[in-house]
Amino acid sequence: MKLVILGGGGFRVPLVHGALLGDRGAGRVTRVVLHDVDAGRLRAIARVLGEQAAGVPDAPEVITTTDLDEALRGADFVFSAIRVGGLEGRANDERVALAEGVLGQETVGAGGIAYGLRTVPVAVDIARRVARLAPDAWVINFTNPAGLVTEAMSHHLGDRVIGICDSPVGLGRRIARVLGAKPDEAWIDYVGLNHLGWVRGLRVAGQDRLPRLLADPALLGSFEEGRLFGADWLRSLGAIPNEYLHYYYFNREAVRAYQQAERTRGAFLRDQQESFYAGTADPDVSALELWDRTRAEREATYMSENREAAGAGEREADDLSGGYEKVALALMRAIARDERATLILNVRNRGTLSPLDADAVIEVPCLVDANGAHPVSVDPLPGHAVGLVCAVKAVEREVLAAARSGSRATAVKAFALHPLVDSVSAARRLVDAYRAVHPGLAYLGR
Ligand code: G6P
Ligand code: MN
Numbered sequence: 001m002k003l004v005i006l007g008g009g010g011f012r013v014p015l016v017h018g019a020l021l022g023d024r025g026a027g028r029v030t031r032v033v034l035h036d037v038d039a040g041r042l043r044a045i046a047r048v049l050g051e052q053a054a055g056v057p058d059a060p061e062v063i064t065t066t067d068l069d070e071a072l073r074g075a076d077f078v079f080s081a082i083r084v085g086g087l088e089g090r091a092n093d094e095r096v097a098l099a100e101g102v103l104g105q106e107t108v109g110a111g112g113i114a115y116g117l118r119t120v121p122v123a124v125d126i127a128r129r130v131a132r133l134a135p136d137a138w139v140i141n142f143t144n145p146a147g148l149v150t151e152a153m154s155h156h157l158g159d160r161v162i163g164i165c166d167s168p169v170g171l172g173r174r175i176a177r178v179l180g181a182k183p184d185e186a187w188i189d190y191v192g193l194n195h196l197g198w199v200r201g202l203r204v205a206g207q208d209r210l211p212r213l214l215a216d217p218a219l220l221g222s223f224e225e226g227r228l229f230g231a232d233w234l235r236s237l238g239a240i241p242n243e244y245l246h247y248y249y250f251n252r253e254a255v256r257a258y259q260q261a262e263r264t265r266g267a268f269l270r271d272q273q274e275s276f277y278a279g280t281a282d283p284d285v286s287a288l289e290l291w292d293r294t295r296a297e298r299e300a301t302y303m304s305e306n307r308e309a310a311g312a313g314e315r316e317a318d319d320l321s322g323g324y325e326k327v328a329l330a331l332m333r334a335i336a337r338d339e340r341a342t343l344i345l346n347v348r349n350r351g352t353l354s355p356l357d358a359d360a361v362i363e364v365p366c367l368v369d370a371n372g373a374h375p376v377s378v379d380p381l382p383g384h385a386v387g388l389v390c391a392v393k394a395v396e397r398e399v400l401a402a403a404r405s406g407s408r409a410t411a412v413k414a415f416a417l418h419p420l421v422d423s424v425s426a427a428r429r430l431v432d433a434y435r436a437v438h439p440g441l442a443y444l445g446r
Pocket of ligand 1 (some may be wrong): 106144165166167265289298301302
């Protein structure tokens with residue numbers, strides 16, 4: 001089986017490779033093609049993978065290439081994990097928004113819109129090539145903003161593209177743990193958009209355990225989201241939001257904390273990874289050890305400004321690794337081996353959330369088998385959540401329209417309609433400032 005990883009020189013690729021090495025089952029991946037636009041990054045990651053595979057019998061063959069079409073031909077699965085504009089681009093997304101006084105973050109608010117506007121044209125080009133060169137391949141989209149990018153690709157690939165995120169399953173796992181339930185035996189009633197969803201229930205043997213958690217302030221204070229949002233607010237909501245909703249419910253605090261930080265997250269990661277990739281050029285250092293140290297530091301500092309601002313403390317030590325690779329592998333296995341699995345994924349709505357149209361990509365529990373991912377029917381969202389979901393989906397649609405037409409006015413509309421951008425004038429300045437720093441946005445202005 002041939003797996004292609006786009007963004008194959010990316011820092012998280014060894015996590016995926018590590019998961020592949022642990023897969024001994026029949027029909028496992030035997031050939032991995034890493035594609036990247038940057039040959040130097042490919043060389044660095046190939047060194048890490050080489051060290052990872054040392055001594056592992058039947059490790060998959062790993063090939064690297066900078067030729068996209070060559071990579072895609074004959075693929076069974078494609079993991080799309082690109083970062084258009086690199087971490088320098090992310091740092092600029094964050095900085096420009098914070099300078100305008102609004103949230104500067106990778107996927108949420110103005111920063112997420114800028115990232116989407118840069119990424120959608122590239123993702124659409126990839127989707128078209130997959131449709132032509134590997135029409136039977138399944139595309140698993142890791143690329144952020146994941147819901148928006150998956151929707152853009154679905155216009156060319158239909159339900160053969162499935163978006164993933166580690167945050168819903170991570171949240172479900174933390175809730176199950178405080179309730180003393182086994183995460184694998186719990187049904188997590190979660191729905192929304194990517195990075196914009198809510199856990200409304202957690203059923204074990206048919207019984208919803210969430211009311212017990214919401215009724216117990218001490219229990220609520222014993223896990224990350226409980227501290228991040230505070231017991232009172234969680235009880236008011238009657239649900240546990242995805243951590244990314246902190247940017248909506250505590251927007252001022254988040255903006256202030258980020259403005260006061262020494263560096264943005266993107267700038268921190270840019271500097272950190274620059275020294276990792278440079279360091280791997282030294283033949284005397286272990287690329288794998290260098291990678292692992294860098295990874296541990298990245299995970300330990302994840303969302304730290306946010307947690308500090310909310311007095312939420314450290315992330316639980318045994319919950320550091322996000323788990324993207326686990327979700328991706330579970331999904332790939334369920335499709336390839338027709339092993340039924342339930343996973344929270346980004347797929348087309350069909351009729352699941354009635355306020356949205358059938359083609360809107362949402363994040364929802366899905367039954368997965370050889371025919372793909374099928375959203376499970378869920379209870380409707382309460383009005384406040386419908387409001388946010390519809391507002392943000394409308395913004396995503398403007399981003400898709402702007403990427404198609406190149407219209408500056410449409411891009412302004414996308415920023416201006418976002419619930420976290422408070423002025424049309426600010427939206428106009430954001431478009432101009434982003435165009436000035438991002439070569440990838442030169443297309444806007446027709
Ligand atoms: C979580 C989210 C990802 C996001 C990442 C950012 O894992 O689900 O979508 O990209 O956090 O983490 P970072 O270490 O890059 O700030
Ligand atoms: Mn995510």
